[in-house]
Amino acid sequence: MSYGFLALIGRDLRLSLRHGADTLASVLFFVLTASLFPLAIGPAPETLGRLAPGIIWVCALLAALLPLDRLIGADFEDGTLDQLLLSGQPAALVAFAKAVSHWIVTGVPLLAASLPLAVMLNLDEDAAPVLLAGLVPGTMLLSLFGTVGASLVLGARRGGVLLPLLVLPLCAPVLIFGVSAAEAASSGLSARPHLLLLSALLALAVPLAPLAAGAGLRSAVE
Numbered sequence: 001m002s003y004g005f006l007a008l009i010g011r012d013l014r015l016s017l018r019h020g021a022d023t024l025a026s027v028l029f030f031v032l033t034a035s036l037f038p039l040a041i042g043p044a045p046e047t048l049g050r051l052a053p054g055i056i057w058v059c060a061l062l063a064a065l066l067p068l069d070r071l072i073g074a075d076f077e078d079g080t081l082d083q084l085l086l087s088g089q090p091a092a093l094v095a096f097a098k099a100v101s102h103w104i105v106t107g108v109p110l111l112a113a114s115l116p117l118a119v120m121l122n123l124d125e126d127a128a129p130v131l132l133a134g135l136v137p138g139t140m141l142l143s144l145f146g147t148v149g150a151s152l153v154l155g156a157r158r159g160g161v162l163l164p165l166l167v168l169p170l171c172a173p174v175l176i177f178g179v180s181a182a183e184a185a186s187s188g189l190s191a192r193p194h195l196l197l198l199s200a201l202l203a204l205a206v207p208l209a210p211l212a213a214g215a216g217l218r219s220a221v222e
Contacts (some may be wrong), residue, residue: 004089005097012101015074022067027109028215030063034117045122053131053182057175059117060110060135064102064142065167069160071102071150072217082221091214099147100211107139123182130185134178134195137202145170146204146208151216173201 029128037055038048058093073096075081114135118128149167153160181194 005057008084008089008097009092009101009104013104016101016105017082021106022070023109026063026066026106029075030059030065030110030113031117033062034059034121038121041192042078042133048184049122049124052118052123053127053186055121056114056117056131057135057138057178057216060114060139061142061168061171061175063110064139064146065164067102067106068146068150068163068167071098071147072149072154076220077156081217085217085221090180091217092210095147095151095169095213095217096210098150099143099213102146103140103143106148107143110139111135119210124186127182127185130191130195131178131182134181137195137198138174138178138216141174141202141205143197144205147175148209148213148216151213154220173180174198177201 034055037051041047041051072081075084081094085091104199111132115128115132118131123131146167148170149163152166153162175199177194181198182192184194
């Protein structure tokens with residue numbers, strides 16, 4: 001099973017390299033959207049620094065949604081998903097591999113781009129490491145929840161419209177705890193409770209989200 005899991009991830013990564021424009025579009029969307037906030041709310045360093053955690057988290061969430069429409073949809077349309085499930089691969093394993101590949105292709109570049117944005121938005125230097133520490137499990141959760149949403153809208157009409165409506169409510173706790181951790185660090189308080197809550201959400205999502213997504217995959221191909 002571990003070999004099949006790694007083979008699925010490797011396949012998705014190779015396909016992502018061939019279609020690198022999707023990853024580039026997500027990162028550019030993340031950077032450009034965050035860059036608009038200083039134009040809208042003014043260049044005051046104190047105001048930008050106070051709002052920086054929320055700006056970065058919201059922009060990261062929206063950027064992570066961009067490639068979800070094609071995360072499983074491409075395999076569903078060309079019949080690859082049917083072949084994977086008929087070959088004996090567990091549906092939950094296929095879904096988990098999709099989530100891991102989405103995080104590697106989308107989440108990791110967003111993490112790399114978040115630190116320059118934090119500097120640009122004048123985030124407190126004590127809060128920057130906490131922001132990154134929260135974004136690591138946070139982006140993993142976004143990938144897991146996004147995979148669940150993508151599997152549930154497979155084959156549905158206007159699935160691209162339904163997908164954000166399904167995923168955004170699931171991501172609300174992630175957003176709250178992630179922003180709260182960075183704000184606590186900026187205020188000189190302990191960010192540990194918020195980071196632990198994020199880690200607890202991840203510990204619950206790792207076994208449960210692939211099962212839910214796998215059920216969606218089986219329902220779509222039947």
